[in-house]
Amino acid sequence: MARQFLEEDDDLDTKLPGGGRVVESLREKPITKEEKDAIEKRLRRLLGRVKVEWTEGAIEVLKSGASVAGRTVVNAIKLSDRLTEGTELHEAFHRIFEILIPNGRR
Numbered sequence: 355m356a357r358q359f360l361e362e363d364d365d366l367d368t369k370l371p372g373g374g375r376v377v378e379s380l381r382e383k384p385i386t387k388e389e390k391d392a393i394e395k396r397l398r399r400l401l402g403r404v405k406v407e408w409t410e411g412a413i414e415v416l417k418s419g420a421s422v423a424g425r426t427v428v429n430a431i432k433l434s435d436r437l438t439e440g441t442e443l444h445e446a447f448h449r450i451f452e453i454l455i456p457n458g459r460r
Contacts, residue, residue, distance in 0.1 A: 409433070431445045431446070
């Protein structure tokens with residue numbers, strides 16, 4: 355069963371340092387190997403060498419019940435195998451933002 359997104363979540367910024375994508379619901383079925391390969395290729399085209407880590411289901415479930423489908427961490431982008439369309443691009447934005455903007459200015 356897909357988890358429902360709440361419009362506002364308590365302190366999302368503190369719960370998702372570096373960025374993350376909270377979604378209305380996760381896909382019912384995991385994406386295919388071919389879809390994963392296409393996503394990784396798209397990310398490499400945008401970011402160059404980037405490590406992509408895949409998780410089964412939600413990366414994290416917030417207290418509100420909202421699911422995290424993608425997350426940017428120090429040396430990688432974490433993606434759920436049930437991510438929704440555009441999640442990888444959202445995380446690529448966070449990665450670029452981290453590279454271009456110094457910590458003190460974020």
